[in-house]
Amino acid sequence: MTEYDWPVAEFDPIRRLRVIAASTPGTSIRETVMAAPLAAVWAVASDLEGELPRWLFPDIATMRVTPAGDSDRLVARAVGHSGLRARFDVVLRPGWCLMQSRFLLGGMAATDEGGATRFAFLGGFRGPLRLLSPASRPISARVGERALRRLAERVDERAL
Amino acid sequence: MAQPGPRHYEPHQVAALVSSAQAGDTMAVGDLLDLLTPYVRRLCGPIALDEGADAAQETLIVVFRSLGQLRSPEALFGWVRAIAVREAVRTARRRGAHAELSELPAPGDPQLAVDVADVLHRLSPEHRAVLVLRELEGIDEQRAAQLLAIPVGTAKSRLSRARQSFRKEWQS
Numbered sequence: 328m329t330e331y332d333w334p335v336a337e338f339d340p341i342r343r344l345r346v347i348a349a350s351t352p353g354t355s356i357r358e359t360v361m362a363a364p365l366a367a368v369w370a371v372a373s374d375l376e377g378e379l380p381r382w383l384f385p386d387i388a389t390m391r392v393t394p395a396g397d398s399d400r401l402v403a404r405a406v407g408h409s410g411l412r413a414r415f416d417v418v419l420r421p422g423w424c425l426m427q428s429r430f431l432l433g434g435m436a437a438t439d440e441g442g443a444t445r446f447a448f449l450g451g452f453r454g455p456l457r458l459l460s461p462a463s464r465p466i467s468a469r470v471g472e473r474a475l476r477r478l479a480e481r482v483d484e485r486a487l
Numbered sequence: 488m489a490q491p492g493p494r495h496y497e498p499h500q501v502a503a504l505v506s507s508a509q510a511g512d513t514m515a516v517g518d519l520l521d522l523l524t525p526y527v528r529r530l531c532g533p534i535a536l537d538e539g540a541d542a543a544q545e546t547l548i549v550v551f552r553s554l555g556q557l558r559s560p561e562a563l564f565g566w567v568r569a570i571a572v573r574e575a576v577r578t579a580r581r582r583g584a585h586a587e588l589s590e591l592p593a594p595g596d597p598q599l600a601v602d603v604a605d606v607l608h609r610l611s612p613e614h615r616a617v618l619v620l621r622e623l624e625g626i627d628e629q630r631a632a633q634l635l636a637i638p639v640g641t642a643k644s645r646l647s648r649a650r651q652s653f654r655k656e657w658q659s
Contacts, residue, residue, distance in 0.1 A: 333623065334532040334604060336539025338524055345544060346520065350551035351513060416514050425517050432513055453511065 340423040340436035344447045347425070347434060354432055354451030357471045361444045363482045365422070368444040369437050371481050373419060375403055382477035383433075384470065392417070430454055448475060496522060502560035509555050516551060523550065526564065527571050529623065533607060534575035534615045542578040546571045568624065569634060572616050576635065579612035613637050617646050 341358065348356035361368055371378045380387040386407040395402045401417040403426065413428040426433040434449035448471060496504070501522070507515035527543050527550075535542035549570050557566055607615055613635050620631040628646060632639040 333529070333619070334536060334539065334607070336528040336532040336535065336543040338528050338540055338543050342540060342544045343520060343524070346547040346551060347513065347516060349548045350554075351516070418514065418517055425514065427513050453513075 339438045341438050341445055341447050343423070344434050344436040344449055348449050351432065351451065353453065354449055355468070355471070356434075356447055356449045357468075357475060358445065358447045359475050359479075360440055361446055361479050361482060363444060363479075363486065364442060365437055365439045365444045367486060368446055368478075368482050369422060371478060371485060372435050372437060372446070373421075373424065375401075375417070375419070375424075378481060380405075382481050383474050386411070427453070446475070446478070494518075494521065498561060501563060505554065505557060505560040505563060508551070509557075519551075520547065523547065523563075523567055527567065530568060530571040530619060531575040531578075533619050533623075534572065534612060535579045536604070536608060536615075538578045538582045539575075541582070542571075542575040545578055546574040549574060572620065572634060576612040576616050579615075614646065621646070 344356060348354050371382070375392050376390050380390050386409055387405055388408045389406045391404045392401050393404075394400070395416070399418050399420050401419055403415040403417050405413045405415065405428075407413075413431060415426040415428045415431070415433075417427075418425045422437045424433075424435040430453050432449070432451045432453050434447075436447045438445050450471060504515045504519050504522070508519050524543070524547065527546050528539070531542040531546060532539045546567075550567055553570075557563065610618065616635055617628060617631045617637075620626040620634070621628065626634075628643045629639050632643075
């Protein structure tokens with residue numbers, strides 16, 4: 328019977344990010360569907376140096392990315408206008424990005440949805456800052472909404 | 488979009504990943520997801536069928552929420568298998584009706600030759616689970632029945648008939 332091709336369950340990057348969000352205390356996830364095709368959305372989302380500071384958080388001044396061994400592993404160094412610095416371990420693949428610093432966690436996932444794009448965005452605190460999560464939830468929600476709106480705007484601007 | 492092929496991990500590397508993930512390292516969680524997702528997809532697909540993606544998602548959520556309870560990393564895959572089968576059956580039962588196994592077409596029925604996946608749809612989720620555990624994982628009916636909390640005798644006799652039907656068509 329094993330020679331039969333058994334059905335294999337589908338599993339896309341959005342579901343993968345939902346798993347991380349559901350099993351990682353201190354994180355929240357937001358999903359949206361953008362009209363632009365997947366390639367156009369991911370071209371902006373995956374540009375960590377050029378685009379991410381423009382749409383993610385207003386405080387990010389620069390983001391510098393260097394390879395870290397394996398092909399999908401990177402190190403990103405963020406510098407804020409306020410002077411804050413953070414070093415992130417990054418996994419970046421088509422449709423998938425996970426970023427982790429000592430105190431912060433970020434993730435992005437994207438899949439095609441009938442020619443449009445389902446995009447998910449995860450953010451959260453790590454370590455002792457995790458205790459801030461409940462109090463910061465309303466702020467995080469507003470920041471997340473703004474970030475997704477800015478990302479959609481950047482996708483539209485690049486398409487012009 | 489192309490994804491990189493699965494990495495190969497030695498047992499001590501798997502143990503290190505489990506330990507790091509239990510300590511809150513989300514990059515290790517990501518690596519464990521790479522390792523476990525293909526296995527979970529293979530288990531959930533034939534049991535949950537159309538609900539396979541939801542079953543795989545629910546399985547992996549339970550796995551990573553409960554990872555702190557896993558004391559022996561060498562037991563990882565057996566532990567994940569038990570969760571996957573349970574979640575796949577639960578998801579399939581919650582979402583869809585199914586015919587009883589006794590309604591399977593008889594051997595030789597032309598319907599069997601049309602679509603074996605359709606025959607899987609005619610099994611109850613528990614029996615699909617027994618079939619998967621037996622055929623893909625090499626687990627006998629007694630252990631499978633225990634895992635699924637169904638009577639061994641009933642599972643054995645019905646499964647035997649189902650396998651005969653499947654084998655006749657799949658090997659023809």
